[in-house]
Amino acid sequence: MKIASLLPAPALAFGALAFLIPAAYAQTATPAASAPSADPVAALVSQLDLEKYKATIKGLTHFGDRRQGTERNRKALDWIEAQLKAYGCTNVERLQYQYTQAAPKPAGAAMPAQARTAPPGGRGGPAGQGGSILFGNRIATGVNTDPMLQPDEKIRALDAEQTPVGASLRENVYCTKVGTTHPEEMYIVSAHMDGIGFGEAANDDGSGTALVMELARILNAPGVTTERSIRFALWNNEETGLNGARAYVEQRKDLQGIESPKGSGNYPEPKWLGMIQHDMLLWDHGMPVPKLDASGKQVLDAKGHPVFVISKEQRLEADVNIEFQSNSKQADASAKLAWVLHAANNQYASNYPAFVGPHMTNTDSTPFMDLVPSISVRENERGMQIGAGWDPNWHQPTDVFSTYSDKDFMLGLNAAQTTLAAVAQLSGANIKK
Template identity: 65%
Template sequence: MSRSATVLRLSLAALAVTTAPATAVAQGNVLPTPVIAVDSADPVSVLVSRLDLARYKATIKGLTNFGDRRQGTKRNRDAVDWIEAQLRSYGCTNVERLTYEYNPPAPTPRPAGAMAGAMAGAMAGAAAGGAGQQRPAGPPVSAGGGRARGVRTRTGVNSDSLRQPDARLRALNAEPSVPGERQEVYCTKVGSTRPDEMYIIGGHMDGIGWGEAANDDASGSAIVMELARIFSDPAVQTDRSIRFVLWNNEETGLNGARAYVEQRAKLQGIEEPKGSGKFPEPKWLGMIQHDMMMFDHGMPNADGTMRKEQRPEADVNIEFQSSSKMAKQSAELAWFLHGANAKYATDYPAQVGPHMTNTDSGPFQDLIAAISLRENERGTQVGSGWDPHWHQPTDLFSTFGDADFKLGLNAAQTTLAGVAKLVNAVLRK
């Protein structure tokens, strides 16, 4: 058994006794008062209580000030600078950047006949009431071979600036992406007794679609930043290290996460300088990604419209990839966070699913335990149009209500509690 598996199984025992959270009942944008009280004798409970809805919303709002933060633009670079400044303001003293190149191949010219067919299809889509840049979702296929059932609506990426009615935001998002150097920011809480081992907590800061990328993925990035703030408190001591990473280039194919794996995997567990007790890249024990955390309004209606209010059975989806080389370890990590949710989350339950896909934990899934937290199942639900704001001009801070923001906050509670247990977090007097 690997050391990381041993750590996880020992920690599972610590969560054997759990308290079920209150069921989320969203009436408008108001949720019932949380029923889980702070246990001052339990450092995990105290740390979870330091998460605050207003702060979480403010962090999301801060990211949306940079528009969609599309990679390869000044607004993306400005957002990276802002994230670094925020991390430093939290007390993160070891903020670093990973630099890599992103030079996509030039698009292959289409034959004239194919271009005409594509234009005709786009015009037909627009005439039917959809955006010309969108495509029918089709029957999404899960990693296990199952197909989504029920009502499906169009999904795709909006590339039409005129579908954004806000002239200020349209102007902010107008600069096109250019190839070249990219950067992403991370900082590390260094473990006191096992600085050579760490868990990675991630979210991607770039977006597309001519909106503000509030849900995809300011909502996940804000979770990473809020956890960095809480764990960076000098009074918080952990046995193992935790790295907080804000990935770039997720929307182009997980390129930021792939660059991290390519550059850093071979450096794991190497003490530098020798005898210093410092490990620039501790051994990876697990990776936890957060991507689209807030919109769980259910399946589209029969006419393709969506309900305005959050569905009563809204929950946090914790996914692992059952076909990965580390499926067993990833499932254990997923169920461990499920237990943390049951004991420490205030409003929403969690469910575990075996079909993680299209997210920054993917490049890690054959190397270590890797999971993803989401608002919906990525393959069968998001892919079927359960989130109509995905990659659309409507992915705005103003689109979401407090019930939606609280779903993201409960995901933060889930990860914070689980990781705090895994690294044996304590509060020094």
């Protein structure tokens, strides 16, 4: 039984934001039993397979953490391109841009924002990213910058090359499912393929990259058509400040909907209808809890701070988080898009419910959010939960394939079911017999 069916209706909405559910979208959440027997969306979703999803993540981990600017990053791009072509996505393209890696700061200099850590424990905290508030028990978060903390010698050797200092060329890779009726309009389905932390970047963001690749495989299969176009994009340089996605927006936003050459019926950059980003999908083990000794007393560290730990088991309330940014120029339209995915999850996902929140931040949908309805799909809320240490593997050497259980991978597969079902509906997908 799907977990969503066990929850009261209010639990499936985001509190006071329930009023944002438009009637037209709410109607799409009718039970599957009342759907037509020949349902192309259900047929497409049924082609998602846990072992195939895991195998794609495993393939990405062969390139270590895929740190931008390194040979392993370039080899991963080549591998992704080859896989997309093998899936039938023959129009694979790359977008190039220049990125400058600054020289490391001397010892004692101010630490970059992405490497700062949260307080070691306690409750509450300052305002989080994107207007969210960090709450509850917290553990330190940040970016591991010490390769020697990786205990696996093979992974440590794979991740040895550092990003070169100075300016150099970077690339994003993408392919496009061309719409049969409206090729001039498209939805963007994306994730970032680079990682940091001296692990395998299995979750951040192998989980999202594999999702996008699996959707490309299914929607580019023989006999599958869509009325509108879909672009499957894998961004680079997310970890350095969303640079790959920003470069795409800068280079492509003014080309939307322009036929080239005129009269050809070709649209190199169809008009953006919606942008769906996927970033970290596997880990939902709950809030840090106090570590207790044998007598049940709170354990303290050497400095007298309370020690908190994360459960090794996925929490029973695990869900797929769908976020929009409430202070963006496209907030209302983005909220509607989020509720479309929520409805699709309710009808087509197999195990875990969806949760809609207004604090999308720190991922590649941000450069798009004032231009087109944009959302991100995640394991936890970025500001309130990940920022408070709910994922102890974030940017750490422990972000390796072996860290995650089949329950974790199933959460990622449910995110894939959610996005695939929504995009299939929005794009007008069909399967020719």
